[in-house]
Amino acid sequence: FDLKNDTDFTILQELGQGNGGSVMKVQHVPTGTVMAKKIVLIDAKPAERKKIVLELQIMHDCDSQYIVSSYGAYLAEPNICICMEFMDKGSFDGIYKRIGAIDIRVVGKVAVAVLEGLRYLYDVHRIIHRDIKPSNILCNSSGDIKLCDFGVSGELVNSIANTFVGTSIYMSPERIQGATYSVKSDIWSLGITLIELSVGQFPFSGSFSDSEDNDNDSDLEHERDSDMPPPPPPKDSSPFTPSHPHSNGNGGDATPNPRDSLQIPSSAARRRRRSKGVSLHGGGMMMSIIELMHQIVNEPSPRLPQGKFGREADEFVNACLEKEVERRGTPRELFDYAWISNSRENGMDMKAWAATF
Ligand code: ATP
Ligand code: MG
Secondary structure (H helix, E strand, C coil), X not given: CCCCCHHHEEEEEEEEECCCEEEEEEEECCCCEEEEEEEEEECCCHHHHHHHHHHHHHHHHCCCCCECCEXXXXXXXXXXXXXXXXCCCCEHHHHHHHHCCCCHHHHHHXXXXXXXXXXXXXXXXXXXXXXXXXXXXXXXXXXXXXXXXCCCCHHHHHHECCCCCCCCCCCCHXXXXXXXXXXXXXXXXXXXXXXXXXXXXCCCHHHHCCCCCCCCCHHHHHHHHHHCCCCCCCCCCCCCCCCCCCCCCCCCCCCCCHHHHCCCCXXXXXXXXXXXXXXXXXXHHHHHHHHHHHHHHHCCCCCCCCCCCCHHHHHHXXXXXXXXXXXXXXXXXXXXXXXXXXXXXXXXXXXXXXXCC
16 A cells, blocks of 8 residues: 555545544545545654654554554655554444443443454553543454554654643543553553443543533633643654643653543543533533542442342452552453353354344
């Protein structure tokens, strides 16, 4: 593929918008290939831009059934475009919002796919994902489940033009408190994701349950723009969501900075309101975020409704949502849980399931 020419693409549909940019369903006309094209507005010097493109080559080198494959990335000033395998059933946030709570056997398959994807990224490429959440877990009509938007390019994170780099609502307690990122933080995010999919609702919905929409948080955005410049992002973080407020950028131990913990991308907040997912309500948005962060750190971890999905699922999710990092499972340990081995062979026909919506 020679993807350098922007005019070679026909836009078919907008698939969604995130923090850093938007994702389009496109056709690469010279080859007829349908792809998902992520367009990220960046603010970087030419040398940095070249480095970003180089770093994104790692994505191209990924070869796993649990990772969305890449056709390549190129610069189209002032954007960077990343062309990926198109996953025609979309992401799991969209799926559960369309069809409701997801069958626990499918959620088991999601757990297997995420663990396998994390293992592949780490064992083969020494990459930590850093942004596990339903919108970064994709499905296609063959019933494949794959991860996207993992941390390949630190330089890209540094350059994303959106100033509102911030936090993710899937952040682990230790990340909120400023600890260095580890693969165990991804495990926490996996636990939250599994509850969200099987219950059909984000588990900390208490402070985020407003469904009304309004847009009067713009003042707050300006205020934050001048008051709270984002900290330098880490070198090795996710290229797509600069949601790593705790790193000091040198990969070493970050000093906890409570102010960092409170940053949330306003564009993401807007989008969540739009998508009727988590709603961050107008002037109460900042309070909701503080409240959520406070809950994650201070309240007991969320759980599956006990007994509803079976003891094995409960045990696995509880192991993911252990608040003490030392006690939380590593990916390797989590593979040994009964729910994982049983989910591999739970008889769920994923292709047939994916044909139901
Ligand atoms: P955030 O920016 O906070 O990480 P996000 O993951 O929703 O949020 P994007 O990564 O920009 O934002 O993705 C936007 C949407 O595009 C996703 O929710 C997903 O539904 C869709 N999408 C992304 N990649 C693909 C793909 N390869 N195939 C099909 N749909 C995709
Ligand atoms: Mg994404």
